[in-house]
Amino acid sequence: MCAWRLPADATCASVSRSLLTIALTALRLGRDMIDDVTLAASELATNAFNHGLRADPLSPPVPPELWLWARVTPSPQLVVSVFDACRSSFPDAAPRDLLDEHGKGIGIVSMLGADWGAHRSRSRLGVGYPGKAVWCAFPLRTSWPNPRLTAPPILAARHLAATLTVRGVHNVEHRHGRGVSLVTVPMVGTEINVWVEPAHLTYSAPDGSRARRPVVDLHDTAENLTGYHEGCRG
Template identity: 80%
Template sequence: MVQIVQPGQIVVGNAAEIALGGMCAWRLPADATCASVGRSLLAIALKTLGLGRDLIDDVALAASELATNAFNHGLGVDGSCSPVPPELWLWARTTPSPQLVVSVFDTCRSSFPDAAPRDLLDEHGKGLGIVAMLAAVWGAHRSRSRLGSGRPGKAVWCAFPLYGGWPNPKLTAPPVLAARHLAAALAARGIRDVEHRHGRGISLVTVPVPGGEINVWVEPAHLTYSTGDGSRLRRPIVDLHDVAEYLTAHHEQ
């Protein structure tokens, strides 16, 4: 589902469906208001999901810091990158544990955050230190836009523990539909030559990556694929959007 909430802002997804394996993506303003807008959007979405006040406050604050980071280092304010509006993404996953994932995308790949964020007492660049303090884990990788015709860039993300029985790892979906959905999601992000084939009770999605391809086997309740170190990972079908982000990041390496 695509909505236009106000001029210049595009929304994909429905917050209420995140508990069922869905996701949301919002286009943020390409100016200093992106942090406050991102914080407000997250607060509304998380209330829809029935999360506790403390978690809502932490997630909204982290999203605000990620958006501020995108404005300061990803919108070309120093002339190094194109001033393209950032995007705010939200979904849930069960692997490695039930978590809510918040990510901010920008199109600048010349600037990546430090692996070790600065001390909170440092007045400059402390935003990711706040994110690291609030979230269970955070990171950054190359990615592609979910709202901008697959425009290349990077995603800076963080994840928070979920305690409440969702997302449900036992959710199922017909393999044909899940495979088509995964392939369409990747194609929409500008990843070419994604293929999907279907058999009895199982489907196969093939994604081109540097030096080869990744095969994703889709069953009614699981997705199985090989990771970068050659091991195989089996994940619940409800993790489809997190798997799509993993595949996108791997494609962009």
């Protein structure tokens, strides 16, 4: 998982393209995919600069952040996300016509990626500043990431708890038994228990649905849990 702080000025789009080009070239993901991912990230960064630098008009600007990780659920995908400080506005669920010169960025993102979305989140860098994340996902046709990856439950549980804590999710607890660990994440009026086994993370979402994720999806799971904690994740 990669996370970069972008400049809070008009260069944020070009900086995001440069960062992703370096990272994706190192991963040998192919020129076409690199072009699509960097273009989508550029549009997300531009939207963050134009509409998301401040939580409200009187607040100081907060630098956007560019995030990148891989997941295998619901299918092998590369996820690119841009975090910004504004929660008062979210992208339209139905992107505008690509011929419309205003607000066409999400239309481009939805055309390039297999999926996209937006939800409340918190900064990964710094002090867990509240805001939102707008993301898109691209299919991966390689053996990476490996869905059969395993990890000692005690280490995976500690890493998950530390990842949530540094982002401002307070009072996360973890306990450990023989071959399994438990991470308890507080929510408004309730909590989510994440059972950590060598190969899987299992929890029940606030809507009652049950998720069982490969341990390689730890960073994606952490983002889901952060969204649930912030009260705006479907």
